[in-house]
Structures are given as C-alpha cells and as structure tokens.
Amino acid sequence: MNAAPADQIRLLDLQALDVRLGQLEHKRTHLPEHAEVERLSADAGQLRDLLVAAQTQESDTAREQTKAEQDVDQVRQRATRDQKRLDSGVVTSPKDLENLQREIASLAKRQGDLEDVVLEVMERREAAQERVAELTQRLESVQAKVAEAEARRAEVLKQIDEEGFTAGKEREIVAASVPADLIALYDKLRAQLGGVGAAKLYQKRCEGCRLELNITELNEVRAAAPDEIVRCENCRRILVRTPDSGL
Known part of the structure; x- marks a missing residue:
C-alpha cells in the first residue's frame, strides 16, 4: 500500500x-466518584435495613407497652371495685371480708408487678426510639454525601463528554483527510x-x-x-x- x-x-x-x-x-469508567457513590450507597442501604429493624422494634415495644398498660388498668379497675365493696359495708361476713382484703392485697401486688413491666417496656421503647433517631440522622447524612458525590460525578462526566465530543469532531476531520x-x-x-x-x-x-x-x-x-x-x-x-x- x-x-x-x-x-x-x-x-x-x-x-x-x-x-x-x-x-x-477509561477515565469515564474508572472515576473515583463511581466507587465513592457505590460505597456510600451500600452504607445507606445497610443503614436503611438497620433503621427498618429499629422501627419494627419500636413499633413492637409500643404495642407491648399498650398491652402492659391495659393489664395494669384492668387490675386497677378491679382493685377499685373491690375497695368500694369493702368500704360500702355490703360485705359483712368475716370470712368474706378476709377474702376481699386478701384479694385487694393480691391485686395491689399484681398491679405493682405489672407497673414494673410497663416501666421496663417503656425503657426498651425509649431505647428503640433513640436508636431510630440516631439511624435516621446517620442515614440522612450518608444520603446527603451520596447526593454530593453524584453531583461531583455528573460534573466530571459532563467535562469528559465535552472533551470527548471535541476530540471526536477533530478525529472526523482528520480521518476525512486520510x-x-x-x-x-x-x-x-x-x-x-x-x-x-x-x-x-x-x-x-x-x-x-x-x-x-x-x-x-x-x-x-x-x-x-x-x-x-x-x-x-x-x-x-x-x-x-x-x-x-x-x-
């Protein structure tokens, strides 16, 4: 030739x-921003999973607290009814009075035990709420970093595309002359x-x-x-x- x-x-x-x-x-496909976005997105995904788990735990303890408070209320209402019966003088039999007093005492102990359960559940719920708040804040922070990295990547890619377009046009001109x-x-x-x-x-x-x-x-x-x-x-x-x- x-x-x-x-x-x-x-x-x-x-x-x-x-x-x-x-x-x-090569630069387009190997930008450090690609790895950064991928890493941060993975971190965000893990945080979302943890947040869902924490929200589920908070929701579960909320239901548990409601149930425990209902149990306390039922015992309190029953103890109140018994106390009213005792105070009304309707019960006159010594044996019935003794049984009623014993039941009121038992209900008082039961109420105390249930109130301890409520406190324990409340503490766990507060811990879950704090965990939800912490994870929400961390996730928002990472999501902001993802957005920043994506914006930087978009800007670099734009510059690469512009330079590539110019070089491509120059290549067309040179190739046409050969x-x-x-x-x-x-x-x-x-x-x-x-x-x-x-x-x-x-x-x-x-x-x-x-x-x-x-x-x-x-x-x-x-x-x-x-x-x-x-x-x-x-x-x-x-x-x-x-x-x-x-x-």
Missing part, C-alpha cells in the same frame, strides 16, 4: 486523538494491537513497541519509497517516518 507522506503523518494525529478518546473512556484504504488498515491494526495502529519511528525506535530497529530493518526502511507504507517488523504497526526518525 502506498500513501503520500503527509497522509502518513496525519495518521499520527489520528492516533493521538484515538489515544485521547481511549483515555477519556485515504480510505489507509484508514481501513489503520483501524484494523488498532483493533488488533491494543488501540495503537500507527507509531512514529523516532531515533531508530518504534514508539509502538518501544524496540529499536536493527540495521537490516533500518536499511529496508531507508530503501523504501517515501509513499510506501512501512510496517514495524516487531509489532506490525504502521511505521510513520519523520525528520527525526534517525534514518
């Missing part, structure tokens, strides 16, 4: 733009060789594989016509000759 030396030189411009576009794409068959070869090699299809021959060294050409290879390059497409014997990339190639 033959191509004008100027067209071969433009391959280097095209290669530089393709390298830049590749770097931008013969189609040369572009086709370049693109084929670029796909096969890690994104680099053309390399500069600089001071007898291929900048694609970074290996210096031996004397035989240099003589072959020297003997090639200026419009002949030369390939590196080591990496098979298009080797572009320039005034500083060392020939």
Whole structure:
C-alpha cells in the first residue's frame, strides 16, 4: 500500500486523538466518584435495613407497652371495685371480708408487678426510639454525601463528554483527510494491537513497541519509497517516518 507522506503523518494525529478518546473512556469508567457513590450507597442501604429493624422494634415495644398498660388498668379497675365493696359495708361476713382484703392485697401486688413491666417496656421503647433517631440522622447524612458525590460525578462526566465530543469532531476531520484504504488498515491494526495502529519511528525506535530497529530493518526502511507504507517488523504497526526518525 502506498500513501503520500503527509497522509502518513496525519495518521499520527489520528492516533493521538484515538489515544485521547481511549483515555477519556477509561477515565469515564474508572472515576473515583463511581466507587465513592457505590460505597456510600451500600452504607445507606445497610443503614436503611438497620433503621427498618429499629422501627419494627419500636413499633413492637409500643404495642407491648399498650398491652402492659391495659393489664395494669384492668387490675386497677378491679382493685377499685373491690375497695368500694369493702368500704360500702355490703360485705359483712368475716370470712368474706378476709377474702376481699386478701384479694385487694393480691391485686395491689399484681398491679405493682405489672407497673414494673410497663416501666421496663417503656425503657426498651425509649431505647428503640433513640436508636431510630440516631439511624435516621446517620442515614440522612450518608444520603446527603451520596447526593454530593453524584453531583461531583455528573460534573466530571459532563467535562469528559465535552472533551470527548471535541476530540471526536477533530478525529472526523482528520480521518476525512486520510485515504480510505489507509484508514481501513489503520483501524484494523488498532483493533488488533491494543488501540495503537500507527507509531512514529523516532531515533531508530518504534514508539509502538518501544524496540529499536536493527540495521537490516533500518536499511529496508531507508530503501523504501517515501509513499510506501512501512510496517514495524516487531509489532506490525504502521511505521510513520519523520525528520527525526534517525534514518
């Protein structure tokens, strides 16, 4: 294949733009903000799970407290009725009076025990409420950090997209000025060789594989016509000759 030396030189411009576009794409997919958002989102997910568990516990203890308070109220009402009976003088039998007094005493003990239960449940409920408040605050803080990280990421991605758009437009212009068959070869090699299809021959060294050409290879390059497409014997990339190639 033959191509004008100027067209071969433009391959280097095209290669530089393709390298830049590749770097931008790599940067886009490896932004530290990606990992930060992922980490913070995972933290937020864990906190949400903990918050749901704490809210469930608070709800359970609230029902438990209501039940315990109802039990206390029932015992209190019964003790009040018994006390009224005792105070009314309706019960006159010594045995019945003794039984009634014994029941009032038993109810008083029962009420005290139930009130202790209510206090214990209230303490657990207050602890659950404090846990809910703490987790809510922590979750809100992490969610704010997620939003901040997402905003930073969006801004960086916007800048990358803008730079990529500009580089892409420049590539279109350069590619349009290079013969189609040369572009086709370049693109084929670029796909096969890690994104680099053309390399500069600089001071007898291929900048694609970074290996210096031996004397035989240099003589072959020297003997090639200026419009002949030369390939590196080591990496098979298009080797572009320039005034500083060392020939």
